[in-house]
Amino acid sequence: MKLHVRKDDQVIVLTGKDQGKKGKIVSAQPEKGRVVVEGVNIVSRHRKATPTMSQGGIIKQEAPIHSSNVMVICPSCKKPTRTAHKEMTDGKFARACKKCGEHIDK
Ligand SMILES: [Zn+2]
Structure with missing residues (x-):
């Protein structure tokens, strides 16, 4: 699947809980039709403390969203x-x- 967006594009999110947020694409997964956008769709992953890492806790990380939910922001006119x-x-x-x-x- 070919994406209309690629890594390092500035995009705006069109749907979901992060609707209206802008960010940079940090990675694109064309085979899944998904992209990871900086600061968008943050999910918390719980990590247990292990003997080598005494600090357990919650790690916040961007989860991929579908590429059809983002629109490119034009670097010239700054509009989606x-x-x-x-x-x-x-x-x-x-x-x-x-x-x-x-x-x-x-
Ligand atoms: Zn433009």
Whole structure:
């Protein structure tokens, strides 16, 4: 599955408990159609204390969310946008903002 977003994109969350939150994609899982967004969908994992690690406790960690629940924020006009494919000066196609027409990929 090909994602419309990739690592290091700035995105906004469209649904769920973190709706409206913005963050950077820290990792993308195209095979699952999922992305991990910085500060979004934080889950608590409980960890038991072990003899080597006396500190048990709760670890907060981002869980992946489905890529369809995020939208790219255009680096040029700073608005959430759908992406278009647009030819660059070198003839290759790259993602572009549907609102302002600027390329999203550098
Ligand atoms: Zn734009």
